[in-house]
Amino acid sequence: MQPTFVTNRLTLRPLQSTDAAAIQKFAGEKEVASTTLSIPHPYPDGSAEAFIVATHERHKNNLGTSLALISNETGELVGCMGLHIANDHNRAELAYWIGKPYWGQGYATEAANRMLQYGFEELGLNRIYAAAMTKNPASSTVMKKIGMKYEGELKQHIMKWGEYEDLVYYGTTKTEYEATLR
Numbered sequence: 001m002q003p004t005f006v007t008n009r010l011t012l013r014p015l016q017s018t019d020a021a022a023i024q025k026f027a028g029e030k031e032v033a034s035t036t037l038s039i040p041h042p043y044p045d046g047s048a049e050a051f052i053v054a055t056h057e058r059h060k061n062n063l064g065t066s067l068a069l070i071s072n073e074t075g076e077l078v079g080c081m082g083l084h085i086a087n088d089h090n091r092a093e094l095a096y097w098i099g100k101p102y103w104g105q106g107y108a109t110e111a112a113n114r115m116l117q118y119g120f121e122e123l124g125l126n127r128i129y130a131a132a133m134t135k136n137p138a139s140s141t142v143m144k145k146i147g148m149k150y151e152g153e154l155k156q157h158i159m160k161w162g163e164y165e166d167l168v169y170y171g172t173t174k175t176e177y178e179a180t181l182r
């Protein structure tokens, strides 16, 4: 069973087949897809359904947890966030997107703080990191706000839509996380 968490304004819960339309609508926006590593554009029919099934498979295989972010006020899906686990190294990569109408309201930061707590306190991970394109400073800001530290840049590390993109990495360890709790 994937977990459910309730934060101030959000419920982070397992994805359901009924989330597919909202995922296709929001992840299908060019501005959301363009700074992610793997969201296609245009977003093909059936991809949201396949993504939802894949998140449950990944969890079953102990490879991670991806959750829907639901507004406590409206019940609407505002985004998705996941931890992708590398068991051999006891670490995970945090990945996320927020629907464009909901940008700039602190939702990514609120959910990421809870996912960090889950990763370190409940899964016992040793390290959590995230990567963003250098042209996506909002994502770097989220990482900084949740206490991750700048770890460096990889030049032209990926190709997105025919262009090489630089990636910036942020991360934190369990020791660093625990120090923030004292």
Ligand SMILES: CC(C)(COP(=O)(O)OP(=O)(O)OC[C@H]1O[C@@H](n2cnc3c(N)ncnc32)[C@H](O)[C@@H]1OP(=O)(O)O)[C@@H](O)C(=O)NCCC(=O)NCCS
Pocket (backbone or CB within 6 Å): 031, 032, 033, 035, 036, 037, 096, 097, 098, 099, 102, 103, 104, 105, 106, 107, 108, 109, 110, 131, 132, 133, 136, 137, 138, 139, 141, 142
């Ligand atoms: C990146 C993304 C997840 C941020 O979500 P969000 O809910 O708007 O994030 P938050 O509101 O929690 O925080 C965003 C922060 O970035 C800041 N920010 C926005 N534009 C910025 C810019 N150009 N430079 C620096 N900081 C910026 C905001 O001011 C905010 O910080 P503040 O609360 O201190 O003011 C969202 O824009 C998104 O989904 N983008 C498309 C998909 C994506 O890029 N996913 C991440 C892949 S690594």
